[in-house]
Amino acid sequence: MKAVDTNVLLRFVLRDDERQFEKAAAFFATRTADDPAFVSLIVLAELSWALRQRYGFDRSRTRALIEALLETAELVFEDEASLSQMIAQADRGDIADHLISYSAQRAGCSTTVTFDRDAVKTVTGMELLA
Numbered sequence: 455m456k457a458v459d460t461n462v463l464l465r466f467v468l469r470d471d472e473r474q475f476e477k478a479a480a481f482f483a484t485r486t487a488d489d490p491a492f493v494s495l496i497v498l499a500e501l502s503w504a505l506r507q508r509y510g511f512d513r514s515r516t517r518a519l520i521e522a523l524l525e526t527a528e529l530v531f532e533d534e535a536s537l538s539q540m541i542a543q544a545d546r547g548d549i550a551d552h553l554i555s556y557s558a559q560r561a562g563c564s565t566t567v568t569f570d571r572d573a574v575k576t577v578t579g580m581e582l583l584a
Contacts, residue, residue, distance in 0.1 A: 495531075499550040
């Protein structure tokens with residue numbers, strides 16, 4: 455199994471650089487359910503952030519894209535069972551913020567401190583650093 459970096463997924467889903475898209479497409483064409491590509495939670499957080507901040511995707515479009523990736527047999531995701539449940543519940547807030555909070559909780563942290571007031575309102579486990 456090989457893992458993918460955020461930029462490989464971005465080039466593949468956005469097709470905004472034809473040369474890199476072709477390389478990413480060729481790589482994914484060689485993946486199978488028996489030899490999938492691994493996608494870490496960090497990659498998903500970066501992907502979500504880039505889609506929203508750099509490419510102007512709204513939350514629902516970002517979530518739909520990630521849900522489609524989750525259903526791809528040629529991809530396997532870190533902590534996939536929990537991730538699927540989290541994405542389904544992420545109708546509010548940024549997916550990246552949910553992933554950050556989830557990773558912290560999984561590591562035994564009581565909360566994640568942030569300056570992001572919106573995240574505090576929408577993501578369980580986020581606490582405003584005042």
